[in-house]
Amino acid sequence: MAEPGATSAVDTWTSDEMMTVAAARELTNGTVCFVGIGLPSTAANLARTTSAPDVVLIYESGCIGSKPDHLPPSIGDGVLARTADAVVAVPEIFAYWLQSGRVDVGFLGAAQVDRRGNINTTVVGDYHSPTVRLPGAGGAPEIATSCGRVIITLRHNPRALVEKLDFVTSVGHGDDPDARRRLGLPGAGPQTIITDLGVLRYDRVVNEFVLTSVHPGVEVANVVQATGWRLLVAETVAQTVAPTGDELSALRRFAGS
Amino acid sequence: MxxxxxxxxxxxxxxxxxxxxxxxxxxxxxxxxxxxxxxxxxxxxLTLVRMTPDIIYDQLIGMGCARKMIFSWAGNPGAGSLHRFRDAVEHAVPHLLEIEEHSHAGMAARYQAGASGLPFGILRGYAGTDLATITPTIGWITCPFTGENLAAVPALxxxxxxxxxxxxxxxxxxxxxxxxxxxxxxxxxxxxxxxxxxxxxxxxxxxxxxxxxxxxxxxxxxxxxxxxxxxxxxxxxxxxxxxxxxxxxxxxxxxxxxxxxxxxxxxxxxxxxxxxxxxxxxxxxxxx
CATH class of the missing domain: 3.40.1080.10 (Glutaconate Coenzyme A-transferase)
Known part of the structure; x- marks a missing residue:
């Protein structure tokens, strides 16, 4: 049952909320999901508390099957361990659980992404004298290697969706459709990029991400303009379904508590 | 003991x-x-080693204790950047900090190899990344049984x-x-x-x-x-x-x-x- 005020909440929502809700809808029930820090964790937990209660969330801190009742600010908060089915050591989470191919979906953020879903989280500018030193790889390179598929979420602007990455931290589709096979990367790689403006899906034939959906109130031209490369647009661009009252109240309850 | x-x-x-x-x-x-x-x-x-250097490493770096850092994710989780670390890398303040960076899986494999008394660890990773180019402690090895090419990282x-x-x-x-x-x-x-x-x-x-x-x-x-x-x-x-x-x-x-x-x-x-x-x-x- 909807909470009081949930219905009227549908009228107003932020573009970040739309992005989180759209990302959450990508996770189907029963999926095993390796959750990156930040927005991916919010989206994955929104899915778990709404449409996909049996999604299994795995955190790189070693928590398997965490069911937090509030949004943890880090990937190692106590609530993730206390609510987990199992907590394992970090070498084990990467070796036995991720590298072995047990994870269906990797959920990643990015500072920069290119048209082939390659990701930079290392530096802006030259590596040896960077303009901005970013946190670095974390778990992302091997999440991008070994998960069945990868979903990327980030805010849409030309500095984030770029023509050329300053540094390839994690490999999407490399330079050509055969790159993953040639490099020995077992997963299918990034299939979806969800931003605060719309949804891009990987098209293997053209070997790049194509705009397939815009969020309510966003024009295709806005998305093209906010993209650092010449964005391909699908013949038919759908409009993302606006966040429902249930989705919004769950998100706000979860993130706010 | x-x-x-x-x-x-x-x-x-x-x-x-x-x-x-x-x-x-x-x-x-x-x-x-x-x-x-x-x-x-x-x-x-000091050469500081840590998978997830956070505020305490920021403080050690800012106070001039570190010559080098070996790491895989350097940030202030949920809050932002490590500005003392960034100042050292971006502007050599208080002095230049040498860095050697890996992924989490790579660092975990390095610790495991160290704990096991082996010279190196292996993982399926790094292929196609620029990390493999800029980090000298990432190498490659061919599996003698399957022929698969895997990343090799030295023991910590x-x-x-x-x-x-x-x-x-x-x-x-x-x-x-x-x-x-x-x-x-x-x-x-x-x-x-x-x-x-x-x-x-x-x-x-x-x-x-x-x-x-x-x-x-x-x-x-x-x-x-x-x-x-x-x-x-x-x-x-x-x-x-x-x-x-x-x-x-x-x-x-x-x-x-x-x-x-x-x-x-x-x-x-x-x-x-x-x-x-x-x-x-x-x-x-x-x-x-």
């Missing part, structure tokens, strides 16, 4: 200028108190591994639980180890996912209540998340940083004094 000692005596005895030191902890059980003691004792030219063998645990028993065995990260591997791969514990108990209770390190693989144990603060010890304290956001503007301004370190670390003699020096609101969240 483990000896009970004070943290300051353990640091004075075991950590030397120029050492390779791993203060491990994955969000949980981060040995903040040990980092502060290293700063108080003015260690220099720190001079000293430092961790926090919840408990030690009277014989010096150590027990930790909750998120145990790579702490067991940090101790077993290091030549010497220091363990900070919340308390000493007569005997351990069984714990889900508990890890026990026998006394004979540990050099020094110091009882330091809330030693991980602002990180936490599961079943003893909660993570002081507000400290991480509080740190952001202090870290951003080198002057504010030096003043803060002076007041809260250099001017205090131990971890109890450090906690005492903090604004009450910051500490209450954890201990109140």
């Amino acid at each position: 483990a000896r009970f000692t004070t943290l300051s005596a353990a640091v004075a005895e075991l950590i030397r200028d120029g050492d390779v030191v791993a203060l491990e902890g994955f969000t949980h059980l981060i040995p903040f108190a040990a980092g502060h003691e290293i700063i108080r004792q003015g260690r220099r030219d 063998r720190p001079d000293v591994g430092v961790i926090c645990a919840q408990q030690a028993d009277r014989d010096g065995n150590v027990m930790l639980w909750g998120i145990t990260g790579v702490q067991k591997e940090a101790v077993l791969s290091s030549k010497h180890s220091i363990v900070l514990v919340e308390e000493i108990v007569d005997s351990f209770s069984p714990r889900t996912n508990g890890v026990v390190l026998p006394a004979w693989v540990v050099d020094a144990i110091a009882v330091v209540p809330s030693g991980p603060y602002p990180s936490y010890a599961q079943d003893y304290s909660e993570r002081a998340s507000s400290f991480y956001t509080y740190w952001e503007p202090i870290s951003r301004d080198r002057g504010a940083f030096l003043e803060w370190m002076d007041q809260h670390v250099l001017a205090t003699t131990n971890h109890a004094g450090f906690l005492e020096s903090l604004d009450r609101e910051l500490v209450v969240e954890t201990h109140g």
Whole structure:
């Protein structure tokens, strides 16, 4: 049952909320999901508390099957361990659980992404004298290697969706459709990029991400303009379904508590 | 064999200028108190090893203790950047910091190899990334059985591994639980180890996912209540998340940083004094 005020909440929502809700809808029930820090964790937990209660969330801190009742600010908060089915050591989470191919979906953020879903989280500018030193790889390179598929979420602007990455931290589709096979990367790689403006899906034939959906109130031209490369647009661009009252109240309850 | 000692005596005895030191902890059980003691004792030219260097490494770098950092993710989790680390990398302040960076899976494999007494670890990773180009400690090896090409990374063998645990028993065995990260591997791969514990108990209770390190693989144990603060010890304290956001503007301004370190670390003699020096609101969240 909807909470009081949930219905009227549908009228107003932020573009970040739309992005989180759209990302959450990508996770189907029963999926095993390796959750990156930040927005991916919010989206994955929104899915778990709404449409996909049996999604299994795995955190790189070693928590398997965490069911937090509030949004943890880090990937190692106590609530993730206390609510987990199992907590394992970090070498084990990467070796036995991720590298072995047990994870269906990797959920990643990015500072920069290119048209082939390659990701930079290392530096802006030259590596040896960077303009901005970013946190670095974390778990992302091997999440991008070994998960069945990868979903990327980030805010849409030309500095984030770029023509050329300053540094390839994690490999999407490399330079050509055969790159993953040639490099020995077992997963299918990034299939979806969800931003605060719309949804891009990987098209293997053209070997790049194509705009397939815009969020309510966003024009295709806005998305093209906010993209650092010449964005391909699908013949038919759908409009993302606006966040429902249930989705919004769950998100706000979860993130706010 | 483990000896009970004070943290300051353990640091004075075991950590030397120029050492390779791993203060491990994955969000949980981060040995903040040990980092502060290293700063108080003015260690220099350290090679700092850590998968997830956070505020305590920011402080060690900003105070000029580090020559090099080996790591896989350097940030202030949930709050922003490590500005002292960035200042060192972007502007060589207070001096140039050499960096050697990996992915988490690569660092974990390096610790495992160190703990196993093997020369290197292997993983399916790094292929196609620029990390493989800029980090000399990433190599390749062909599986002799399947022909698969895999990444190889050299074992980590720190001079000293430092961790926090919840408990030690009277014989010096150590027990930790909750998120145990790579702490067991940090101790077993290091030549010497220091363990900070919340308390000493007569005997351990069984714990889900508990890890026990026998006394004979540990050099020094110091009882330091809330030693991980602002990180936490599961079943003893909660993570002081507000400290991480509080740190952001202090870290951003080198002057504010030096003043803060002076007041809260250099001017205090131990971890109890450090906690005492903090604004009450910051500490209450954890201990109140």
